[in-house]
Amino acid sequence: MATSSQSIDLLNFQPDLMVSLHSAFPECKGFADFQIPAFSQKSDLVPPVDPSYQLNPQASVAILAGFAFNRRVLIQGLHGTGKSTHLEQIAARLNWPCLRINLDGQITRMDLIGKEIITLEDGKQITQFQEGLIPWSLQRSIALILDEYDAGQADVMFVIQRMLEREGRLTLLDQNRVIEPNPAFRIFATSNTVGLGNWNGLYQGTQLLNHGQMDRWDIVAALNYLEPAEEEKILLAKVSELSPDTAKQMIALANLTRKGFEAGDISTLMSTRTLITWGENWRIFKDLQLGFTLAFLNKCESEEKPLVAEYYQRCFATELVINKN
Amino acid sequence: MQTESHDEVELQNRYGAIVRSLSGDTHLQIRDWQLFHKSAALNALAPHLNLEYLQASWADPRGVLDGVAMRLRYSDYELHLSQSPNGLIESLVFEVLEQIRVESICPAGLKGSKQNVENQFIAWLQEFMANGGVEGSIGLLLLSIFSTVWVKLNQRPLPQLMQDVIEATRAGLAAALGPHLVKLKESQFDQASYAKTALEITSLIGSLIDAEYQNIPSIRTKQKNISNTFLKIEWVQPPSPSTHSEKQQNHSAQDSKKVLEQSLGQYKVFNSAYDIEIEVKKSIRPAQLAIYQQELSEEIAKLNIPWGKLTKSYQHIFNTKTFKRWETTQTEGLLDRRYLTRIATAPLDPILYKHPAKKIEPLGSVTLLIDCSGSMKDQRLKIATCVDSLVRILEQAHIQTEVLGYSTSTWQGGRPFKEWRRGGQIPHPGRLNERAHWIFKDFHTHWRKARPGIAALLRPEIYAESIDGEAVLWAAQRLQNEGNNQSTPRKLILFSDGCPMDRATIEANGEHFLKNHLLQAIEWCEQQKNFELWGCGIGEELRAFFSHRLSWDQESEDPSESLINWTKELKPAIS
Numbered sequence: 001m002a003t004s005s006q007s008i009d010l011l012n013f014q015p016d017l018m019v020s021l022h023s024a025f026p027e028c029k030g031f032a033d034f035q036i037p038a039f040s041q042k043s044d045l046v047p048p049v050d051p052s053y054q055l056n057p058q059a060s061v062a063i064l065a066g067f068a069f070n071r072r073v074l075i076q077g078l079h080g081t082g083k084s085t086h087l088e089q090i091a092a093r094l095n096w097p098c099l100r101i102n103l104d105g106q107i108t109r110m111d112l113i114g115k116e117i118i119t120l121e122d123g124k125q126i127t128q129f130q131e132g133l134i135p136w137s138l139q140r141s142i143a144l145i146l147d148e149y150d151a152g153q154a155d156v157m158f159v160i161q162r163m164l165e166r167e168g169r170l171t172l173l174d175q176n177r178v179i180e181p182n183p184a185f186r187i188f189a190t191s192n193t194v195g196l197g198n199w200n201g202l203y204q205g206t207q208l209l210n211h212g213q214m215d216r217w218d219i220v221a222a223l224n225y226l227e228p229a230e231e232e233k234i235l236l237a238k239v240s241e242l243s244p245d246t247a248k249q250m251i252a253l254a255n256l257t258r259k260g261f262e263a264g265d266i267s268t269l270m271s272t273r274t275l276i277t278w279g280e281n282w283r284i285f286k287d288l289q290l291g292f293t294l295a296f297l298n299k300c301e302s303e304e305k306p307l308v309a310e311y312y313q314r315c316f317a318t319e320l321v322i323n324k325n
Numbered sequence: 326m327q328t329e330s331h332d333e334v335e336l337q338n339r340y341g342a343i344v345r346s347l348s349g350d351t352h353l354q355i356r357d358w359q360l361f362h363k364s365a366a367l368n369a370l371a372p373h374l375n376l377e378y379l380q381a382s383w384a385d386p387r388g389v390l391d392g393v394a395m396r397l398r399y400s401d402y403e404l405h406l407s408q409s410p411n412g413l414i415e416s417l418v419f420e421v422l423e424q425i426r427v428e429s430i431c432p433a434g435l436k437g438s439k440q441n442v443e444n445q446f447i448a449w450l451q452e453f454m455a456n457g458g459v460e461g462s463i464g465l466l467l468l469s470i471f472s473t474v475w476v477k478l479n480q481r482p483l484p485q486l487m488q489d490v491i492e493a494t495r496a497g498l499a500a501a502l503g504p505h506l507v508k509l510k511e512s513q514f515d516q517a518s519y520a521k522t523a524l525e526i527t528s529l530i531g532s533l534i535d536a537e538y539q540n541i542p543s544i545r546t547k548q549k550n551i552s553n554t555f556l557k558i559e560w561v562q563p564p565s566p567s568t569h570s571e572k573q574q575n576h577s578a579q580d581s582k583k584v585l586e587q588s589l590g591q592y593k594v595f596n597s598a599y600d601i602e603i604e605v606k607k608s609i610r611p612a613q614l615a616i617y618q619q620e621l622s623e624e625i626a627k628l629n630i631p632w633g634k635l636t637k638s639y640q641h642i643f644n645t646k647t648f649k650r651w652e653t654t655q656t657e658g659l660l661d662r663r664y665l666t667r668i669a670t671a672p673l674d675p676i677l678y679k680h681p682a683k684k685i686e687p688l689g690s691v692t693l694l695i696d697c698s699g700s701m702k703d704q705r706l707k708i709a710t711c712v713d714s715l716v717r718i719l720e721q722a723h724i725q726t727e728v729l730g731y732s733t734s735t736w737q738g739g740r741p742f743k744e745w746r747r748g749g750q751i752p753h754p755g756r757l758n759e760r761a762h763w764i765f766k767d768f769h770t771h772w773r774k775a776r777p778g779i780a781a782l783l784r785p786e787i788y789a790e791s792i793d794g795e796a797v798l799w800a801a802q803r804l805q806n807e808g809n810n811q812s813t814p815r816k817l818i819l820f821s822d823g824c825p826m827d828r829a830t831i832e833a834n835g836e837h838f839l840k841n842h843l844l845q846a847i848e849w850c851e852q853q854k855n856f857e858l859w860g861c862g863i864g865e866e867l868r869a870f871f872s873h874r875l876s877w878d879q880e881s882e883d884p885s886e887s888l889i890n891w892t893k894e895l896k897p898a899i900s
Contacts, residue, residue: 057806106651108663111663115666116669117666120381126670127666133739162894187825194833228434249436251434253434256346256347257346259346259349259351262351263345265342265345265346294730310339310387311346312437313387314347314391314435315436315438317436317437
């Protein structure tokens with residue numbers, strides 16, 4: 001990581017533009033206007049802009065406040081609501097370099113802080129300290145996104161805790177070095193639960209968050225599934241051959257699975273991503289049922305399939321054929 | 326124990342799931358073919374949505390479910406109730422008109438639902454006609470109104486035969502109804518203003534019916550009284566808004582808990598000095614116990630129970646999905662590549678191994694509570710085989726179990742009853758019998774050692790009268806106090822056939838004394854966290870009060886079938 005070959009040196013790269021909330025993000029017109037720093041040049045780490053992506057105004061304004069005023073923003077929501085994508089799309093519009101770390105249970109303290117590695121220098125083996133992702137990004141103009149924040153191990157979380165304080169310095173014990181954060185360094189996180197651990201048994205592998213940590217997040221935004229009309233816009237933008245009627249029926253079906261999931265009747269739900277895959281499958285196979293079977297039905301447990309077939313009948317008025325094998 | 330078949334339980338669960346998804350309300354349930362929201366029954370639905378039709382051959386179950394769901398989703402129940410007019414027919418018409426409205430605004434995305442509700446409505450009209458519903462003038466009038474409104478709102482034609490039947494009545498009504506119909510169509514999406522027009526129509530119908538019977542007043546009153554049967558429509562007038570709102574207030578948050586605790590506290594025991602709580606096996610001669618055990622073992626050996634398969638399934642149900650993680654920086658185990666550099670940097674401290682964290686914790690606790698009332702005596706062998714097998718399977722799946730039972734030590738009230746008699750029979754003495762709580766197996770005895778205890782279920786003498794409410798609370802509190810970890814799931818399974826029955830107590834305190842206490846105990850259990858109360862074999866009178874039920878087949882000889890069915894029914898419950 002430390003020796004990444006980039007055309008722009010992120011160490012001394014600072015925002016050089018100021019854009020206003022209302023002009024750059026017309027979705028957020030309903031909120032008070034403020035100025036947001038942005039970059040005029042695109043560097044390698046800036047994610048590509050997806051023009052069909054629909055920003056949720058409330059979540060957007062929370063994230064933008066994080067960018068503008070250096071706030072720590074935690075975004076919470078069920079899976080498939082597009083939490084990470086939402087962050088990336090805002091970073092893309094601001095040209096802000098962006099780095100995503102998935103905090104699964106296997107990430108250790110050493111991966112984040114850094115570790116000794118053995119290298120060859122003048123034909124001799126020497127050990128050398130290699131900075132981990134956190135000290136590396138802390139010194140650069142980067143928006144660090146910690147994905148699945150609630151799945152991280154407790155010792156890892158305490159490494160992060162130090163960075164959560166604004167202008168919080170990071171002490172590298174192994175090197176006797178103190179790192180000052182870059183003024184354009186930002187930190188965001190996404191989680192499925194609000195620090196309450198394995199809520200309802202839905203999210204396997206999530207941990208209870210230390211309350212001291214929860215407290216350090218300045219802004220906690222919730223991202224729910226999109227309104228049907230918004231979702232229809234996305235679906236039609238991604239799969240333009242679909243008729244609006246079919247799209248409505250597909251979205252109605254997705255909403256039934258979401259309700260069923262909420263009530264605990266089925267264990268899988270259709271996210272916007274599944275809807276798009278379904279539409280794309282339909283484009284390939286020219287068969288709505290086959291596309292659905294491949295995109296969603298086969299993910300369901302066999303006991304749940306009859307219920308999903310009932311949902312399908314409700315939306316399309318045709319019977320869904322379930323292959324018993 | 327009374328029969329409630331597995332298929333029936335499963336079907337109701339599936340139907341409930343559909344209504345939950347379509348209506349978006351996760352607290353709905355279908356219990357014993359009635360619709361429940363949490364613990365309150367929702368009965369006042371339009372006649373074509375009677376849940377009993379789910380099993381009728383002419384009806385479209387999908388249409389019934391979708392209709393119910395649409396109603397709950399697109400109509401404000403409170404608003405509707407508050408405006409519902411007095412009078413049997415008036416309230417019926419108001420209800421049906423609202424139902425026709427919500428069915429007509431079914432969104433385009435739910436094309437299938439739209440078809441289902443239309444099919445069901447027409448099927449019901451046809452069934453109503455076929456059963457002679459239009460032979461009376463009120464029936465014909467209602468049918469004409471319903472179908473005219475339906476046609477107007479849905480913009481769809483009715484079958485020709487039906488059009489012919491209502492033609493004359495419809496034509497007669499046209500002038501009076503016409504302007505209202507236009508208004509109904511305009512306010513299709515606005516419940517409040519639609520209700521205004523609907524009320525105008527109900528009063529119009531009310532006056533028409535009054536006019537019809539005006540000339541013969543003696544018949545008029547009579548007809549009105551029997552109009553329910555005369556109409557061939559089952560209709561119970563919804564509760565008046567005032568009582569409903571009172572109930573609502575009680576329901577709010579903490580209050581309901583307090584009210585419940587208060588009423589539980591009002592339950593009295595006349596004299597608890599003779600109550601016992603003992604291990605049954607200690608009261609049986611060892612030789613006799615051995616015979617019981619032999620009998621039970623032979624019975625189980627006869628059945629081919631797939632132990633391994635069932636153990637896996639039950640493990641799956643109770644699995645709390647604890648996260649298996651690696652323990653790193655260990656001195657032995659698998660090499661952890663991330664720490665390889667330590668060989669060079671810290672050669673004397675070789676903590677570079679990892680191994681998976683091993684920790685077996687009980688994944689849950691289950692109490693089986695057996696009603697030892699006289700009526701259960703005949704089925705004691707089957708119950709004992711089920712209980713013994715279930716305990717064996719659950720313990721293999723790392724789930725702690727306890728087996729408890731309850732009855733009375735004597736019949737006819739025993740010593741407390743005699744004391745009460747001697748003391749002048751004061752009114753409302755409270756429970757009057759010698760309560761007996763039996764322990765067949767506790768949490769800390771392993772199944773293998775507890776077998777003689779479970780075999781004691783075969784002793785006929787323990788079966789007497791039953792005081793269910795106290796027993797449920799006793800078992801629930803024992804279950805809750807078990808273990809340190811309060812977050813593991815706990816299930817209390819009640820094997821019982823019906824209402825509490827203790828003649829002496831009921832005679833002295835009234836019929837509902839014991840039953841009400843049981844219902845309060847059930848509600849108390851529902852409020853506990855990580856706690857579920859399951860009923861098995863419950864009779865029809867109380868079945869609907871159990872939100873979780875297990876099937877029981879009285880006829881079938883094979884308990885292994887029940888064990889397999891239960892794995893499907895014991896799924897994680899909805900909140």
